[in-house]
Amino acid sequence: MSRDKMPALIVGSPDAGQRSPVRAATPADAESIVRMRSEYILSEPWSEEWIQRCTTELVPRLSASGDARAFVIDAPDGSMAACALGLIHPVLPAPAYPKGLAARVHAVATCPDFRRRGYARAVLTALVEQLHTEHVTLFELHASEEAAPLYRDLGFSSSAALMRMTRTEAPASVSEPSAVRGLPGGSEGPGWMPPEVYAETVLKATCFACVYFTDEDDRPLQLHSVYSPAHPWQLVGGTMDPGERPFGTAVRECREETGQTVPGPPRLLATVYGLPGAQWPYSTLGLVFDGGRLTAEQIRNITLDPREHDEARVLPLAEWEALMPPRDFARLSAVAEARRTGVAAYFDAWDWGTE
Template sequence: MNADTAPTAAAEPRDAAGRPPVRAATPADAEVITRMRSEHVLSAPFTEDWVRQCTDELAPRLTPEGDARAFVVDAADGTMAACALGLIHPVLPAPAYPRGRAARVQLVATHPDHRRRGYARAVVSALLDHLAAVEDVTLFELHTSPEAAPLYREFGFSGNPALMRMTRHRQRAGVVPGAQPDSTWVPPQQYADSLPRAAAYVCLYVTDEDDRPLQLHSVYSPGHPWHMIGGAMDLGERPWDAVVRECREETGMAAAGPPRLLATVYGLPRERRPYSTLQLIFDGGRLTAEQIRGITLNPREHDEVRVLPLAEWEALMPARDFVRLRAVEEARRTGVAAYVDTWGNA
């Protein structure tokens, strides 16, 4: 915690009584408080991954139901000038703290541009007063530096500011005592790189008014000559948004929601495709004869629209494709979503 013990300049802003205007922090302040801790308290600043992780951890704890309380002073330009954060926790009761509630002052930070204006004193005072009066806390703890210790002694703290600390990870089975512990958290990109690869696809199952499946003939995929409207999802694209896009690109039609999922289809990796596939198949409804005649194909992808009874499609498609089509037809007919995990096994 940094020291801010002797005001040497007129503090701006000030309230009507000439004091720094302190306010209670909200979940929206979590990221700025995290960055204040990273940049002005810790010896080594956080990486952006750690900033996000700590922000996500702190935000819900700053709600009335959470265990964190913070007070801040805002600078005139709207940035945060100072903050104090306390964490409430239970302890075994004693005569000095009969309710068994304690609070640790986790951090006090002041931006270098706003130090020595009494801001640290103001936020700490507001935090301690709130914890005592509102949260019924009577035991307070903190770790601080020798430079900042005089400020906290003025509030009634005593003892050696340089308390010993230890971080201990839970030992896992098979780990040799004294060996270097493995971290339980890795950066998001490293974790993502360790996951199995999969390609995501969406399809739209449509029929005519007699419930005969409609399919498109591919000009580029002899292994899958007939298939439903659809294609691969773009990075970051939501499944239904991909359906709407693919339907417009392949047929000129606008897919009408709301989304209704008919089937999930999984494909195992293969030698020429070293990743899994996952398909989400949605119900596109029934089209009138006029709507079918109005379909406009993209000649780079398809050259024919055909509507046939389900049984007649079997002779025109690979077995694995027909298994999928039959499962989707049954899902719409019965109202029970289908799950197929044999796609690409043949």
């Protein structure tokens, strides 16, 4: 069953006689779920910085291709009254879980004003039932004494054979990537670092894809931004969505921003790289594809998204220089030269700097 088509469940409210729907969470619910966990589950609530970091992590995981599943109940004022969040992960298969899929119930929380109404049971039940439809048959969670009866009612059992052991810091001998065996530079290191820990030590980057169009006289086409005075004129394109490949991003962004379809197959003109800076904490990596030459009629038929751009303009390359920051014009020039020569450009000065 698709998560987008799951019906809402209805739970009763014993004290008020009201009915509240349980619905599948979407990426838009990520921040509310993180705040619920911080405020009502953790022994010490997180700082705002950690709430935002965790939200950024959870958003793509709640998408259709992500590994997180969550169900929520909305309060009458639109806030979140209750939530249950589970994270799916692969394990070696066994007779009790033949598909090799397990889930950790990461959070079950209810706002104090809505407790004793069966909300926690409702969202957790919906979560477990959905995971079962996805062939997840091994579940684990950490239960408080207060919540243990609810979990037992839903089939969870404690195990005296297991000891809970936790380590939150990597040993000093493997704190650097060079100490990781089996990973680049780590053949001589004294220890091994789990992949998820090592992943936190490597470069983080966001990716984008653009399309370079010209008119039939090879004059570059750009769009005027309504939201970025620092970069007023832009190529058609944007940031990759989770699960997309670069050319797919270029095709989607072109359709959304201009109403035009990018002709295939993909022809790469340039690779663009930028270091992080004050405005954005990650590096950026982008690919610029050739969109070809547009006829005058095609240019007239461009349909702009007014939330992003208010003008499409075609000018000779030299005339763009006065309208753009030097770095933006340098990138445009490199792309134009790649089109002219047939040699893909490498532009690695797209840094965020101190903007």
